[in-house]
Amino acid sequence: xxxxxxxxxxxxxxxxxxxxxxxxxxxxxxxxxxxxxxxxxxxxxxxxxxxxxxxxxxxxxxxxxxxxxxxxxxxxxxxxxxxxxxxxxxxxxxxxxxxxxxxxxxxxxxxxxxxxxxxxxxxxxxxxxxxxxxxxxxxxxxxxxxxxxxxxxxxxxxxxxxxxxxxxxxxxxxxxxxxxxxxxxxxxxxxxxxxxxxxxxxxxxxxxxxxxxxxxxxxxxxxxxxxxxxxxxxxxxxxxxxxxxxxxxxxxxxxxxxxxxxxxxxxxxxxxxxxxxxxxxxxxxxxxxxxxxxxxxxxxxxxxxxxxxxxxxxxxxxxxxx
Numbered sequence: 001x002x003x004x005x006x007x008x009x010x011x012x013x014x015x016x017x018x019x020x021x022x023x024x025x026x027x028x029x030x031x032x033x034x035x036x037x038x039x040x041x042x043x044x045x046x047x048x049x050x051x052x053x054x055x056x057x058x059x060x061x062x063x064x065x066x067x068x069x070x071x072x073x074x075x076x077x078x079x080x081x082x083x084x085x086x087x088x089x090x091x092x093x094x095x096x097x098x099x100x101x102x103x104x105x106x107x108x109x110x111x112x113x114x115x116x117x118x119x120x121x122x123x124x125x126x127x128x129x130x131x132x133x134x135x136x137x138x139x140x141x142x143x144x145x146x147x148x149x150x151x152x153x154x155x156x157x158x159x160x161x162x163x164x165x166x167x168x169x170x171x172x173x174x175x176x177x178x179x180x181x182x183x184x185x186x187x188x189x190x191x192x193x194x195x196x197x198x199x200x201x202x203x204x205x206x207x208x209x210x211x212x213x214x215x216x217x218x219x220x221x222x223x224x225x226x227x228x229x230x231x232x233x234x235x236x237x238x239x240x241x242x243x244x245x246x247x248x249x250x251x252x253x254x255x256x257x258x259x260x261x262x263x264x265x266x267x268x269x270x271x272x273x274x275x276x277x278x279x280x281x282x283x284x285x286x287x288x289x290x291x292x293x294x295x296x297x298x299x300x301x302x303x304x305x306x307x308x309x310x311x312x313x314x315x316x317x318x319x320x321x322x
Contacts, residue, residue, distance in 0.1 A: 002307055005031040005066045007081065008073035009057055013096050015046040016296035017070055022052050024300070024314030026307070030066060035059050061085060068092040068303055075099060092306055093126045094299050100128035101195045112302040114311065115250045116142055116199060121305045129302065132294025133158055133215060134192040136226040138199050139253055139271045140286035143246035144230070145203035152231040153210040160215065160290055161222040183217050190215050223262040224290045232282035239275050239282055247273075251312050252293065252301070265289050269297035269315045292317070 004021055006014050009032035021027050032042060038059025043050045045057075063069065069091065071078045078099040087093070093109075100109035110124035111117055113135065121127060130138070137156055144150050159182075190213055197209040218225070232239060240255060247253040253271045260272040264287070271288040288294055297315055304313045 002027040002303070003065055003067045004029045004303075005033070005063065005069040007033045007061075007069055007071050008077070009034040009042070010037050010045050011072055012291055013295045013299075014070070014072040015048070016291045017072065017299065018042065018046060018049060018053070018055075020296065020300055020314055020317075022049065026309055026313055027300075027303070029053075029055060031058060031062055033058050033061065063088055063091055066091060068094065068306070070299055071095040071097060073097060092124075092303075094129055094302055094306075095127065096129045096295055096299055098131065098191060100126070101130065101134075102198060111195070111199070112298065113138060113199065114298070114301055114305060115139060115247065115253060116203065118305060121302055122308070124306060127299075127302050127306070129295065129299045131192040131195060132224055132288075132290035133160065133190065133213075133226075134195045134199075135294045135298060136224045136271065136286045136288045137192070137196055137211075137213070137228060139288070140226055140228045140273060140284040141196075141200060141230075142203060143243045144232070144282075145200045145207060146246060147242060148204050148206065149232065149242075150200065150204055150207050150230060153212060154228060154230040156211060156213045156226060156228045158213070158215055158224060158226040159218040160224050161218055161220045181217075181219050184214055185217060186215055188212060188214075220262070222289055222291055223266050224286075224288050224294060225262055226286040227283065228286065229278075229281045229283040231280050232277070233280070236275060236277040239277065243273060243275060252315075260285065260287050262287055265293070267292065268317045269293045269301060 004027050021029050032055055034057040037057040040057050042053055042055040075098045078095045078097040100107055109126040109128040110120045112121055112127040112129045200207045243255045252269050255273045259274050266289050269292050271293050274285040276283040301311050304311050
């Protein structure tokens, strides 16, 4: 059994980790840390887990006996954690924040996008889990970059659910503001652009950043809907074959023949891709759950790879039919 600890256990991503890990056949959650909830039962915060666990939040750092920890803290907090704590040399770390996604001097974290870095993830001790928008957008574009086919600007619109903003309420995540509403934000300047451009350049060295990204706040709770298009010289049959070949060994990415909708992927670790050719442009629709494939599910997928397990271990979840 893989012995698991979670640091920053009160937020949405930690709750999703627990929901999956408590039913994982090869993992056991031994420890969950939350300064603000120390001494409280986990089910007092994550009420959907009532009857599933008797875990209690700890306010003390304790890595004894653990094989892996998930860092579910705010951006900037993971760097502080790594600097302030002496970790056992065998302990693996999977960070769900933005802190280690970009390659910088001294950064030993492997970027944890399994569909691109599977082999490196399997050998890694530290993983930087990708962002939710970044995951959906990259999965829409990786096959093009891997075949040196990005030759023009890329245009992306993507709508995210309110859970993408985290558990702490803000003006733009409050239900009364979000409901029956839609708005754009961080236009052309979203923080995930750096990691997306980094990955595209990793696969296609000739790629120079030319990705125009319009992020949108949706009025739904979870799910990311991406539409991306760029110039493409081939036909739709060639594009479909290209994508299916790239993802043939990727159990969670599916190239589909019918235009998909969000309810097909909510509460799953799947990403569905749908392709259309219009004149000289290829349109890719990419849909995924921002809390699962875009965060906690992908983190567990990375854990499975790091420990030599089947990628799908613990991650078989069916979408709601309604």
